Amino acid sequence: NAGVMQNPRHLVRRRGQEARLRCSPMKGHSHVYWYRQLPEEGLKFMVYLQKENIIDESGMPKERFSAEFPKEGPSILRIQQVVRGDSAAYFCASSPKGDSQYFGPGTRLTVL
């Protein structure tokens, strides 16, 4: 059973471009979470999704950020018109039923 997969592992974007981060949960897991980790800081919850539904997006910035978890395919975290402050590591986690979460290796976004 493969673990949580995230791609790309590293992503470089210029200011104003779009960033798309993908997360494939573990097989059988229908709960997906996205977190952001800024340098020298802990993890900040962004959004919690189940298949085709956003359950809790209280940690998502109100603008430029969106997330989806379609019926087929990976979960996508999309950042439009990136700014330097978006540079961070973005982690995805999955869970079979909403308790223990298993993390992917993360995507490190660098905005030039």
Place this chain on the structure above:
Amino acid sequence: AQSVTQLDSQVPVFEEAPVELRCNYSSSVSVYLFWYVQYPNQGLQLLLKYLSGSTLVESINGFEAEFNKSQTSFHLRKPSVHISDTAEYFCAVSAVGGNDMRFGAGTRLTVKP
């Protein structure tokens, strides 16, 4: 909502010394508690968790944590650390039946020879 406080941002210790990483939580409802470890440039790995039952939980690599409801704590301990234990450790809490998890700011454990 739940919250977690990790009292020490950095803990330096010598190899084979004991260590305790402190974690306190706040919640108005019953909780699950977790410790995760993050090695450099990697994702988080679940180290151990408390869901119910025995308040003392152990990991396979010698760490243990004890859930203390009266003190709202879930401190992580190891009697003798190794160089390879050098990493960032995160305490996390979620409400029983809840949807999300809240993490502490992390404690960087550095084990010196």
